[in-house]
Amino acid sequence: MSSTYKGYRFPREIISHCVWLYHRFTLSFREIELLMAGRGVEVSYETIRAWCARFGPEYARRLRRRAPRPGDKWHLHEVFFKVRGARKYLRRAVDQHGSVLDVLIQDKRESKAATRFFRKILKKQGRRPRVLITDKLPSYQVAHRTTMSTVEHRQNKYLNNRCENSHQPTRQRERAMKGFRSIGAAQRFLAAFSRISPHFRPPRHRMTATDHRADMAARFQVWDHVTELAPAG
Template identity: 85%
Template structure:
């Protein structure tokens, strides 16, 4: 695949390498925009934190979309879970679905966790994936039974809080980022950020505990090559 000369970077003063690096720093590590500004200054690059914020807002979703297109086909066993997040002091719920390999399928922030909310999230996942899973794993929240009955009643549904660690573990990077950001300012901005974060951050988090050191280094090198391609630092792939 060859990206066009008039790419997404057209009209931007800074090179794509700097833009992509700042977006990577923000989504992979618990750094603020001001901290990234300082890191860039140490390298002799004068860029304001507001510019970095604009880059993350503009390019984060696009990078995430390109990574999604390159992702392997998701597994047929889906784990779904929800956790609360505070947005300006108001409790909201972050719904997340991952496959048996830990790959994030979709996320959605909603104000409730009742049957309607669960059904809405199930519909969103099915629209995104275009197919139904073989097995659905959730905890014992009654809302999941309602959504399962209405949306995918033919799918095997396993409800057990001890079987859903795969999805619960996937919440941890989000919790760390939420703490570093001192909470989210609005449901809309949280949804936009987490949609990108949930695709970019896991890309650089291979399962180290299940790999040898050599395999881990090889996998990271592969993932960085993919990153260079989706950010147009490598024009051909």
């Protein structure tokens, strides 16, 4: 067993499968416990919770390293949700292909918060986009002038459907989880979820059945490498 799984009693096949179930489907830890029991695997929901907290972020980092270079057109959008009854804002950036560039939970929508998000994306990507697309929120104008004034900035809510649609799986999980307990827990989960979940959500409506099966087989092969179920390649 590699150092990744050293000290864990269960084999990597079971650990990675539970993490996959949690991040791909709207399942609770108790539901995954029941599914695994149906397959003859006795593991508690608390153990599954610990696996997801430990391996989810690591799998997400490995997927990001293997992902194609992001496109040069970035879409930014934010939605609000509640953490223990308090309103928070989830900012998300995706490229023109729908690949998630970054997510960040913040307390406010003002210009300082938007600027912080812009700088976070730029640091992670290491380059500026060719085009930046946002809605008409004034804070985005300030953040654009502060961090990437030479980049073309288009402000039109109708051009930002790609980013808005990217929020839908998060909304589904938020409802299934009945909200988040803390900003830190929400940020850690969504950072991993926003990388793992889209990996298994190809644009099926634009693909033939044959192409979809081939694409999913390739995606599962990448997952096997990421989770060390197959030799690195």
